[in-house]
Amino acid sequence: MDQVSLRAEPRTDFGTRPSRRARLAGTVPGVVYGRGLDPVAVSVPRRELHAALHTDAGTNALINLEVAGSQNFLTVAREIQRHPVRGDIVHLDFINISLDEKIHAEVGLEFIGVPVGVRVDAGILETIRGSVEVLAFPMDIPSHIPLDVSAMEVGDNLKVSDLAPIDGVEFVDDPDTDLVSVIIPRVVEAAAVEAAVGEAEEGAGAAEAAVDGGAGSAESPDEN
Template structure:
């Protein structure tokens, strides 16, 4: 199941591009919280804290007990990290979206699919494992949210395919994607036909034919 961690956040009163730079300059990351029963609010979290949380997680589907400290007022809200924006080059965290959730309401999330084991078709017959889907859309209660879905591919032979309907899911988890979509397939090994190096041998034949044709014209 997905980890549930605690994180302190504070209201972010500034707005605009310059204010975001100010937030980042003091070692914080701009964030926002929203949800069906939650008024959208601008927040900030300590950069080091969110980096530690993400570095210790398999994916970014993390349940966060967000403690919002507004002066003497403290509010706790269970959230799901909905999106993390990274700098395209330096990869530092630029912004985080928190989706407020309830333990009694189902949520939707994209969960990574990861193979384990070595396919029989790949190991013994030179097949090629192809992964057509890197993630699947699932629905479940927050407490049942998986970090990822692992798939045992060891029994797959050349020509075998594994579909969404074949995934073994944790209890309480449903897949939203089409059951017939292919997740993995073991393709036949590619055979490269040898090209005969006969270009040089054909040249004299062409020249000879031209000579015969020229003689006939005489």
């Protein structure tokens, strides 16, 4: 697991306006939390924070938070709040951790291979869950979790229980949780349904014609 260093300044002003001023100055407000630790309000440089959260470990990077005039904290970023339009981080929590204690983390899946149902049957790979929750010591948290999808056919799905075991990592999600499936594209499905309906209507029309024709034949002797 990657470790990165991040400078931080303590904050003494709180509320919406001070936070807005901090963001305009190119910093992001945050709070350091931890067991037996009084919350510490900080602000961190936006660009450095962006770099810290864009290593291979992503948001699970171990951040050595260097707070000016205070102690350093080994942390992970959690409760990341983003601007609804721009996507910029506007606030986050730093959770103080110990390398000797397991923590929960959300880890992204990496799909390996191209499904048979995609290559042969023109299906599509539908992602139901792009990540799973794990429990592990901080240094054992993987940057991603591989999942081989190459043998999947149309109608197949893979679950948490299909993930290959990883030493030191426990999957927290229900083993029956669906992760990915191979389906026929909805446009194709709709066309197939329309075709089936059309065939059914044609069949019904032919049957009605046959019935009408039969009825006419049955009445013709009476006309004589």
